[in-house]
Amino acid sequence: xxxxxxxxxxxxxxxxxxxxxxxxxxxxxxxxxxxxxxxxxxxxxxxxxxxxxxxxxxxxxxxxxxxxxxxxxxxxxxxxxxxxxxxxxxxxxxxxxxxxxxxxxxxxxxxxxxxxxxxxxxxxxxxxxxxxxxxxxxxxxxxxxxxxxxxxxxxxxxxxxxxxxxxxxxxxxxxxxxxxxxxxxxxxxxxxxxxxxxxxxxxxxxxxxxxxxxxxxxxxxxxxxxxxxxxxxxxxxxxxxxxxxxxxxxxxxxxxxxxxxxxxxxxxxxxxxxxxxxxxxxxxxxxxxxxxxxxxxxxxxxxxxxxxxxxxxxxxxxxxxxxxxxxxxxxxxxxxxxxxxxxxxxxxxxxxxxxxxxxxxxxxxxxxxxxxxxxxxxxxxxx
Amino acid sequence: xxxxxxxxxxxxxxxxxxxxxxxxxxxxxxxxxxxxxxxxxxxxxxxxxxxxxxxxxxxxxxxxxxxxxxxxxxxxxxxxxxxxxxxxxxxxxxxxxxxxxxxxxxxxxxxxxxxxxxxxxxxxxxxxxxxxxxxxxxxxxxxxxxxxxxxxxxxxxxxxxxxxxxxxxxxxxxxxxxxxxxxxxxxxxxxxxxxxxxxxxxxxxxxxxxxxxxxxxxxxxxxxxxxxxxxxxxxxxxxxxxxxxxxxxxxxxxxxxxxxxxxxxxxxxxxxxxxxxxxxxxxxxxx
Amino acid sequence: xxxxxxxxxxxxxxxxxxxxxxxxxxxxxxxxxxxxxxxxxxxxxxxxxxxxxxxxxxxxxxxxxxxxxxxxxxxxxxxxxxxxxxxxxxxxxxxxxxxxxxxxxxxxxxxxxxxxxxxxxxxxxxxxxxxxxxxxxxxxxxxxxxxxxxxxxxxxxxxxxxxxxxxxxxxxxxxxxxxxxxxxxxxxxxxxxxxxxxxxxxxxxxxxxxxxxxxxxxxxxxxxxxxxxxxxxxxxxxxxxxxxxxxxxxxxxxxxxxxxxxxxxxxxxxxxxxxxxxxxxxxxxxxxxxxxxxxxxxxxxx
Numbered sequence: 001x002x003x004x005x006x007x008x009x010x011x012x013x014x015x016x017x018x019x020x021x022x023x024x025x026x027x028x029x030x031x032x033x034x035x036x037x038x039x040x041x042x043x044x045x046x047x048x049x050x051x052x053x054x055x056x057x058x059x060x061x062x063x064x065x066x067x068x069x070x071x072x073x074x075x076x077x078x079x080x081x082x083x084x085x086x087x088x089x090x091x092x093x094x095x096x097x098x099x100x101x102x103x104x105x106x107x108x109x110x111x112x113x114x115x116x117x118x119x120x121x122x123x124x125x126x127x128x129x130x131x132x133x134x135x136x137x138x139x140x141x142x143x144x145x146x147x148x149x150x151x152x153x154x155x156x157x158x159x160x161x162x163x164x165x166x167x168x169x170x171x172x173x174x175x176x177x178x179x180x181x182x183x184x185x186x187x188x189x190x191x192x193x194x195x196x197x198x199x200x201x202x203x204x205x206x207x208x209x210x211x212x213x214x215x216x217x218x219x220x221x222x223x224x225x226x227x228x229x230x231x232x233x234x235x236x237x238x239x240x241x242x243x244x245x246x247x248x249x250x251x252x253x254x255x256x257x258x259x260x261x262x263x264x265x266x267x268x269x270x271x272x273x274x275x276x277x278x279x280x281x282x283x284x285x286x287x288x289x290x291x292x293x294x295x296x297x298x299x300x301x302x303x304x305x306x307x308x309x310x311x312x313x314x315x316x317x318x319x320x321x322x323x324x325x326x327x328x329x330x331x332x333x334x335x336x337x338x339x340x341x342x343x344x345x346x347x348x349x350x351x352x353x354x355x356x357x358x359x360x361x362x363x364x365x366x367x368x369x370x371x372x373x374x375x376x377x378x379x380x381x382x383x
Numbered sequence: 384x385x386x387x388x389x390x391x392x393x394x395x396x397x398x399x400x401x402x403x404x405x406x407x408x409x410x411x412x413x414x415x416x417x418x419x420x421x422x423x424x425x426x427x428x429x430x431x432x433x434x435x436x437x438x439x440x441x442x443x444x445x446x447x448x449x450x451x452x453x454x455x456x457x458x459x460x461x462x463x464x465x466x467x468x469x470x471x472x473x474x475x476x477x478x479x480x481x482x483x484x485x486x487x488x489x490x491x492x493x494x495x496x497x498x499x500x501x502x503x504x505x506x507x508x509x510x511x512x513x514x515x516x517x518x519x520x521x522x523x524x525x526x527x528x529x530x531x532x533x534x535x536x537x538x539x540x541x542x543x544x545x546x547x548x549x550x551x552x553x554x555x556x557x558x559x560x561x562x563x564x565x566x567x568x569x570x571x572x573x574x575x576x577x578x579x580x581x582x583x584x585x586x587x588x589x590x591x592x593x594x595x596x597x598x599x600x601x602x603x604x605x606x607x608x609x610x611x612x613x614x615x616x617x618x619x620x621x622x623x624x625x626x627x628x629x630x631x632x633x634x635x636x637x638x639x640x641x642x643x644x645x646x647x648x649x650x651x652x653x654x655x656x657x658x659x660x661x662x663x664x665x666x667x668x669x670x
Numbered sequence: 671x672x673x674x675x676x677x678x679x680x681x682x683x684x685x686x687x688x689x690x691x692x693x694x695x696x697x698x699x700x701x702x703x704x705x706x707x708x709x710x711x712x713x714x715x716x717x718x719x720x721x722x723x724x725x726x727x728x729x730x731x732x733x734x735x736x737x738x739x740x741x742x743x744x745x746x747x748x749x750x751x752x753x754x755x756x757x758x759x760x761x762x763x764x765x766x767x768x769x770x771x772x773x774x775x776x777x778x779x780x781x782x783x784x785x786x787x788x789x790x791x792x793x794x795x796x797x798x799x800x801x802x803x804x805x806x807x808x809x810x811x812x813x814x815x816x817x818x819x820x821x822x823x824x825x826x827x828x829x830x831x832x833x834x835x836x837x838x839x840x841x842x843x844x845x846x847x848x849x850x851x852x853x854x855x856x857x858x859x860x861x862x863x864x865x866x867x868x869x870x871x872x873x874x875x876x877x878x879x880x881x882x883x884x885x886x887x888x889x890x891x892x893x894x895x896x897x898x899x900x901x902x903x904x905x906x907x908x909x910x911x912x913x914x915x916x917x918x919x920x921x922x923x924x925x926x927x928x929x930x931x932x933x934x935x936x937x938x939x940x941x942x943x944x945x946x947x948x949x950x951x952x953x954x955x956x957x958x959x960x961x962x963x964x965x966x967x968x969x970x971x972x
Contacts, residue, residue: 025462025466043661044660044663044664045664045666045668046665047661048661049469049470049657051466051657053465055491058459058462058491059462061459061466062462063466064466065453065463065464065467066466066467066469068453068467069470071471073470091455091456218451218467218471218474219430219451219471219474223449223450225446226453226454227454228454229454237446237454
C-alpha cells in the first residue's frame, strides 16, 4: 500500500485499468469528464480501446458490444447522461452483459447544478429502468475507496454477469486527497469464465450451480443469440410464462445468493449507539465528524455506512433499528435512502432524515444539530 | 469466394426458430436470404460473423440466423456494432435496421457510424412504415401516403437515406430492391467487402399496413410495383407514389430513384486506425 | 373385329380430331355403336390433342382404359412416347415421324436445351409388337399438301380395321374440304399401300434430333422443387413470379407444385420467397454441394 495524491476520478481510471478494463466509450459531461479523459490517455498504453460516442445511449451500447466481444468495458457519466442510459442498463441486466457504469452525481433534476454535488440518483440507480431487474450499486466515500470499489465493480460485474453502477458525487469525484490504495493482490481480479462445453451444448442463459452461465466471447467459436426480449436458456425469444418466470427468478436469485460477497458496509461506534446515522458517499464523511463531536458532547451516536447501496444491507439496518432509539439518514437529496431505511427498520425505531439538495454538501454541524434534535424528540419522522 | 451458382444459405438458418414471425408477403425475408447468400458467397467463417439488429420487423430477423447475433434496443444497433467491431476487429459485423429504427430513433447513431467509417455493413430495410407497432408514419413514408397516424395522408417530407448517408460520410452507399434479389446479393457482397462503413438501403414491402392503408395490393403486387417503378441507376420514374422516399410525383418527374452502388470512396477505417494507435502506444508512458 | 378401341394422339393443328371424326363416321356407317371423346381444351396450336374412339355392338364407356388401346395412332413422335402406356401389349401402333416441339419443351432458359425426346425407333420397336412407322408429312407432301398427313395416317390405319375401303373413301370425301378431296384421296391411298413391316424397317435406326436445333433433355438432372410447407405463409409471390406456372396455392393456402415438368430451374420462386419455403435442386446444386463441402472444410469450426 502506497500513499499518493490522487483525484477521485483519477482513482476510478486507475482502478479500471488495474481491474482489466480494456474498453471505454463515453460522452463528455461534468463532473465525470476526467474519467473519460484519463481513459483516453491510459487505455491505448495497455492495449485498450477508447472511443467518444455521440451520446450516452450509444456509449453504454458500445461498451456492451465490446463486452460481448470479450473486453471488460466501462462508461462514465452524470445525471442527464445517466437518465439516457437507463434503457441500456435494463438491457444489460436482462441480457446479462457485464459492464461498469460510473455516475458522478450532480445536482438535478434536469440540467440542475452541473458543478455541484448531489446524491439524487440513488433511487434512479436502483429503479431507473422499466421492468424488474436486480442491480449492484457501489458507493465509495473516499478517493482510495473509489479505487477499491472500481476494481470491485468489475469483479462483481464479471462474476455475476450484470451491469454494476459505481455511484459517487461531484465532491468525491473532484477531491484530491492522500490516498492509500489497497494492493491489487488483496482485491483480486476476476476474469470472465469461458464455456468449455461442445458448442451445440452451450446455453448462454442456463441455470448453473452458481446461477450464472459462462459468457462466451463473440468470435470464440460459440454462436448464440442475445436479445432484450424475454428469452429461454439459448437466448431465443419466448413468451412461455414458465420460462419467463424462471428467468426472472434466476436473475434475482443470483444476486441474492451472492449477497454475502456483494453487500459491503462499515460501522463506527455502533455497539452502544442510541442514535445511528446512516450515510453514504460524501455525506458519510460529514457524518463521521458529527458522530465524534456528538460523542464528545455525551450523545451516544454511531455511523452505519453502506458501501453497497444496492442490494441494500437491509438485515443489518434492521438489527440496528432494534438496538438504537432512532435512525437518522443523512443524504444530499430530498429523501431517498431514508425511505429504504424506514422499510428496513420495520417500525422498530423511528427514522429521521437529515436532507439537503441545494448543491452544498451536508456539514458536520448540520448533522450534529439534527442528532440533538432527534434525541430531544423534536424531529418529525422522516423529515 | 464461392462461385457456384447455388448458394447454400440454409446452413445459416436457426432451423429450430423457423418459420420467422414476419407477415405473409413481407419483403424482409427476401432480403435476409440475399444477405445469407452473400455471406456464403464470400465464404466467411460462420463463427466470425456478427449480426446486430435494433428493434422492429427487420431487426427481428437477426434471431433466425446462426451467427453471433445481437438483438439490441430501438435505434441502437450501430453503437452496439461499433463496440463489437472495435473490440474485435477480425469479426465481420453486419447491422440490420429498419427505416424508423435507423432514421428516426437511431438517426444520430446512423450518421455517426457513417462519419466514423467503421467497418460495419448496415442494411436499412425501408418499407416506408412502422410495421411492428401497427403501421404508423415513418421518416420514409412519402408525403400524402396514409398510415395509422396520418389518416389523412402524411404532411411531412421523407428522407432519402442514401443521400443522407453519403453526406454523413459513408464510404459505400448503395440501394437495393427486394424484388431484385440477385442484384441485391451482389450489392451486399460488395458492401461486406468494402473496408469502411457500408450503407445499403433496401426497399422492402409491408403489405399488412402500408399496402393495405394505401391500396397497393398484397406482397406480389407490391413486389411487382417495385420492379415497374424502379430501374437501374439514373432511370427516371414515371410514377413514384409507391416508392418509399419519393413522394411528390410532380416535383420528382425529372429525378431518378437510383439503385445499385451510388457512392464509393476509400477512406481510413476506424477500427484499423484505433488499433494502429494502440499498437504504437502500448507500453508508453506511466500506466 | 367386332369391337375396337382406337386412340389417336397428336398436337394441335395436325388434324387429329378430324381424323377421329372420320373413323367414327365410318364405324357408324358400318352399323357399329360409336363413342368418340376428345381432350383438346387447352391445346391451341402445338398443345396435346387426344381422341378416344370406341366402336362395337354396344359401347358404354366413352374412354379407353390404360393398357386397353387396340390401335394407337400417334401423329407426332413425342406424343407417341407419351401415350405408349395406353397401348395393349402386343397391339399395333402407328407412328408418324413428324416432330413438333411443343412450347412447353422450349423453356429451359438456363441451358437452352429442349425437353424434347430424341427419336430412337429401335428402343420403341422393342416395346411395341406391331410398330408401323411412316413419314406421313412426306407422303402428304407428295400427294399435294402436307395438310393431308392425317389422311395418309388413316390410310395406314385402314387395313387394321374391319371397314370396307369404299366406306373409308366415302367418309373421307364427305369430311375434308371439297377442294382437297383429290389430295386426301391420294394421301390415303399412299398410306394404305405402305408395306409393313418393310416400311418400319426402312426408318429403323433413325436416331435424330429435331430439326430446330434442340437436342434431348438431360433427364438425369430434372429440376426438383422442395417445398417446406410449414414455413410457407401463402403470400402468393412465388406463384405469381413463376414464368411457367409450376406453382399454385392449395386449399390450405400453402404453395404446391402443380406442374413439376414445366419447371425450368430458374429459381425465381426460391429467390423471392420471403419465408425460405422453396428450394430448387438440380445438377448444378450437386456441383455447388461439392464446393460447399470444401468451403466448410476451411472453417475453423463447423
